[in-house]
Amino acid sequence: MMFDGFDxxxxxxxxxxVPVRTAGSGPPVLLLHGFPQTHTAWHQVAPALxxxxxxxxxxxxxxxxxxxxxxxxxxxxxxxLARLMVGLMDTLGHGRFALAGHDRGARIGYRLALDHxxxxxxxxxxxxxxxxxxxxxxxxxxxxxxxxxxLLAQPAPLPENLVGADGPxxxxxxxxxxxxxxxxxxxxxxxxxxRAFADPAVVAAACADYRAGATLDVEHDRVDxxxxxxxxxxxxxxxxxxxxxxxxxxHLDVWRSWAEDVxxxxxxxxxxxxxxxxxxxxxxxxxxxxxxxxxR
Amino acid sequence: MIWFDGFAVRDITTSGSVxxVRVGGVGPPVLLLHGHPETHLMWRHLAPELAQRFTVVxxxxxxxxxxxxxxxxxxxxxxxxxxxxxxxxxxxxALGQDRFxxxxxxxxxxxxHRLARDHRNRVAKLAVLDICPTLDMYECTxxxxxxxxxxxxxxxxxxxxxxxxxxADPAYYLRSKLASSAGSDVFPVEVxxxxxRHYARPETIHAICEDYRASAGxxxxxDRADRGRLLDxxxxxxxxxxxxxxxxxxxxxxxxxxxxxxxxxxxxxCGHFLPEEAPEATLAALMPFLET
Numbered sequence: 001m002m003f004d005g006f007d008x009x010x011x012x013x014x015x016x017x018v019p020v021r022t023a024g025s026g027p028p029v030l031l032l033h034g035f036p037q038t039h040t041a042w043h044q045v046a047p048a049l050x051x052x053x054x055x056x057x058x059x060x061x062x063x064x065x066x067x068x069x070x071x072x073x074x075x076x077x078x079x080x081l082a083r084l085m086v087g088l089m090d091t092l093g094h095g096r097f098a099l100a101g102h103d104r105g106a107r108i109g110y111r112l113a114l115d116h117x118x119x120x121x122x123x124x125x126x127x128x129x130x131x132x133x134x135x136x137x138x139x140x141x142x143x144x145x146x147x148x149x150x151l152l153a154q155p156a157p158l159p160e161n162l163v164g165a166d167g168p169x170x171x172x173x174x175x176x177x178x179x180x181x182x183x184x185x186x187x188x189x190x191x192x193x194x195r196a197f198a199d200p201a202v203v204a205a206a207c208a209d210y211r212a213g214a215t216l217d218v219e220h221d222r223v224d225x226x227x228x229x230x231x232x233x234x235x236x237x238x239x240x241x242x243x244x245x246x247x248x249x250x251h252l253d254v255w256r257s258w259a260e261d262v263x264x265x266x267x268x269x270x271x272x273x274x275x276x277x278x279x280x281x282x283x284x285x286x287x288x289x290x291x292x293x294x295x296r
Numbered sequence: 297m298i299w300f301d302g303f304a305v306r307d308i309t310t311s312g313s314v315x316x317v318r319v320g321g322v323g324p325p326v327l328l329l330h331g332h333p334e335t336h337l338m339w340r341h342l343a344p345e346l347a348q349r350f351t352v353v354x355x356x357x358x359x360x361x362x363x364x365x366x367x368x369x370x371x372x373x374x375x376x377x378x379x380x381x382x383x384x385x386x387x388x389x390a391l392g393q394d395r396f397x398x399x400x401x402x403x404x405x406x407x408x409h410r411l412a413r414d415h416r417n418r419v420a421k422l423a424v425l426d427i428c429p430t431l432d433m434y435e436c437t438x439x440x441x442x443x444x445x446x447x448x449x450x451x452x453x454x455x456x457x458x459x460x461x462x463x464a465d466p467a468y469y470l471r472s473k474l475a476s477s478a479g480s481d482v483f484p485v486e487v488x489x490x491x492x493r494h495y496a497r498p499e500t501i502h503a504i505c506e507d508y509r510a511s512a513g514x515x516x517x518x519d520r521a522d523r524g525r526l527l528d529x530x531x532x533x534x535x536x537x538x539x540x541x542x543x544x545x546x547x548x549x550x551x552x553x554x555x556x557x558x559x560x561x562x563x564x565x566c567g568h569f570l571p572e573e574a575p576e577a578t579l580a581a582l583m584p585f586l587e588t
Contacts, residue, residue, distance in 0.1 A: 136439070140442075140449075140512075143449045144449050144452065147446070147450055151446055153446075154446055155476075158472050162461040162464075165465060166461075169460070170461075173457055214443060
């Protein structure tokens, strides 16, 4: 059974209903999943971390079983989602915490690190580059590969209708396309991801998330970069060799313009790192997050 | 509502397909090629006016409207602009027209451009409406262009993702495409119904996706092979003042790199669908170009 021994709770943060799994004891770790998934993406990594850490695994606002966030770009700006995640951790009594985020969850993670300095002890973004960097590198090959960034950010209700015609089918399409080792994805988990997108509310949330990613998030990134603001905690970039291809500039160098202390771990898998390379991913996070405490 | 009053309807068999044309008027020949998501019906305002001075041939492109939708291949060659242009060269031959002017909008503009390059002695003049050449458009892609032209990247996704997503509700997709690209609401109910009659067919949606897939692959290969080989025909480029093309490019400057002859043109006060949104202005620009 997935998340065996975890507590399942629903926490209301600023009117948004956030289902969250928690387990373990020790320093807190927040795990944020990506698109088009749910908290279930951490079903292997979370138990592995719970031996040493207090693990907190929410559905992102609007995704999975989370409801109550109006699907607008303002509400789904990573700035607002990061604020909600801080509120979640406050409610659970965690002032400072480590954070690993995959995909959209990693975008919330770096925004949280920039907007709330001192709250994150260590940050592990998985398989992304900062939003502004992605847009600035957009050429036609990139646009072809990331066409969902363009489609989902179109004005409502175009993508809502196109994706919503068969939300679960769309999720399966993306997973087929982005996975490197499809056989390492648990069919029960994939079914859960697909099922979530049968609800138009989740489709609308994802579209709002990407609309923010094409507008407000870009502007917020630009303001930080122009101001020379950087992430003030150690960063471990874990990236998938079969997904986040290096064309020209190295990913590590890109991230080094956003944080002082960055190291990297490329893994031989597709985009769903926490599931396709669960053991390597969990081991890397355990070691990275533990350093904080061993160093004291 | 009678469209193309006095025009004859013909279905002309080419080496690769069957092409539906409307033919009317007398005078020097002018071939009119429509774009996406439309059919030759988009020329309903202009064709009767042009027919007073010219022999007007308004065709449905391969894959669109009543024209044939031959099976595709892995390299999308049946929907390459080269194949679609060859259709048109053969149509004009069948109509007894050796040398003619071509006016193309949107996808039809790309076919017209390829027609002029592949059949140099056949095309006397080229008018392109609201496009820059495909290669320039892809090569200039940045954040702003990618967001504005998202459908270029959506429609070329592997079979059959876009086919399924559009096919779930073709009427919705067609209407949103017309509305989002137009500068104003200029599509009467009966016109939309006629466009939809074709757009609602799964084979049309598939052919359209293949047209776009070809443009991101085989068409670019053909375009690259022709780089530096200039046309020797005058080009008239018109574009919508409210549209993406004029915002992204110095349109006349781009087209000047494709011909040794004169390039003229201007933005018209409308969005993407010039002949329907601003028929009088479009006609006023086309007439002197075609007559001289």
